[in-house]
Amino acid sequence: MARRKQRRAEEPAEELSVHELIEGPTQDLSAARAASVTRDLSDATADVTRDLSAVAGTVVGPAAVGTEGRVRIDLPRMPAAGALYRRALLGALPGMGGRRGPELPEVELAVSGVTVDRAHLADYDRVCGFRLTDRLPATYVHVLGFPLALRLMTAAEFPIPLTGVVHVANRITVHRPIEAGETLDFRTYAENLRPHERGRQLDVVLVGSIDGEEVWRGVSTYLGKERQAGGGPRRDQGDRPAPPALPAASAQWRVTPRVGTDYARVSGDHNPIHTSRLGARLFGFPHPIAHGMWSKARCLAALEGRLPEAYTVEVAFKLPVPLPSTVAFSATNTDETWDFALHDARSGGPQLVGTVR
Template sequence: MTASDRTGPGGRLRIDLPRLPAPGALYRRALLGALPGMGGRRRPEVPAVELGVAGVKVDPAHLADYDRVCGFRLADRLPATYLHVLGFPLSLRLMTAPEFPIPLTGVVHVANRITVHRPVEAGETVDFRTYAENLRPHERGRQLDVVLVGSVDGTEVWRGVSTYLGKERTAGGGPRPDRGDRPTPPAASAHWRVTPRVGTDYARVSGDHNPIHTSKLGARLFGFPRPIAHGMWSKARCLAALESRLPEAYTVEVAFKLPVPLPSTVAFGASASGGSWDFALHDARQGRPHLVGTVR
């Protein structure tokens, strides 16, 4: 990798990579770092670095495979969540660095916000950059935001912000959220049977091979009785259900609540208000929330 002679916003050192990293090697590094005595010392702040890679092209076969797994129509226009998958290896490289303040193993993806400035077509070439910011206390540890930006011809066309929680034993932690009453979900308009194959298929198309999604043993090692669906699959599946009603430019934000165990049956519901959408994914039997989101 080579560092450029300029710094990015916030004084971050810009490091340009010649190509997207290989996710498999990065996950092996993360698993090795989880072994006793192998993790090194974590810094108390986010690294002042920004990773970039230019000239990323879409493989049409991969896009079609992703569309099938997530329920999108086969088309040349990229789903909003596809650019998250396309640039995810760059963010993964950032998150598996020894100086990253939260170890990747066991990290929880708690929220994701995507802004589409304009539609992106499969034939376009995308430049990505990624950085971390806003490390803050949480009642169960610490959380931070990993920002991934996609640009075409020097103009930002897409931005994703993923909020991750690193569970830790803390003396005080951050402020406890207001639990309040559980909001009434939108009336269910569809029920989806989510099979274990969703975990393995999405791992294949996304490059996210975290064993909590694909292995019973891996899930149990991190406290889950059985594998769970990827949060970004759940978000993508909800967007696919709204695909024909999405505008040219929008922001879609979700909060991941309870994991979707594999297998299970989930209920999807959405309601429109003034050109915006509220949507939710719930357990079909007990009504427990898996995901709540908005399109604005």
């Protein structure tokens, strides 16, 4: 009797629907599939056309004036990331997305009273390589507030659709250490919409405060690829800057597909380009790729114990990290500055370049 071929432990599952890839694993797929997918997508059909001004009528209390004259909308709770990804996926279907706004929405979303689940923090630390302590890694605060930024980016009038958007850079400033027992308030807004040779870029700002004091700030730069009329302005290959020189590697890490699914579980970022071969191919990647914020977190974990209590860490995501692959980490220290990088261990191609100062 022929033995059934078993899937390797490091390969992501292929039998899930696109809805389930976005939402993440469920306990009873067979029983819930038909009812929940139909219900969730039908609910999202009506919701996908709602703009952020409509949200103001659902919050507790009136909208207020936020940063730089933006309308501040206080949400009663942190949004659910899974539902927002379903909204984004539905909006990408032909005839479902509607017209996107030409400018950034002049709103600021806010949520108060966000607490830390220590079990979740420990799980995140294990996935990213941090030591198990009550002090929050800089990148963990990004995870806490990410659903709020995701809600902003999935608004009908947001100028760049979430599906296919490329996270090209991230800057985090830690003003002081944050402990697991503290309660955070978050606000988020978008700024600096600008042209790019392949489309448009913008910055999504996420701010964490405790008792009215800003203690953490993250700025994520996203690229929305767009076709310009006539192909758009393109630089000649000879005009492109040479790749940065990388120092000798100090460590090598094997990055398996489990990194994609494990980080999706602890971060709430269930984008299928990170968790499924099918999902990755739908967006033009031959294999799933690691989350950029996992790569940044893993580098910071390698520098743990050598960073000051207050610092800014900035990274540029150069090339995707395929799952599976082997990456090489390198870091150099000059005065109070760390320069670090990830590159493909076989080809030497730069995947992430960062600085701590």
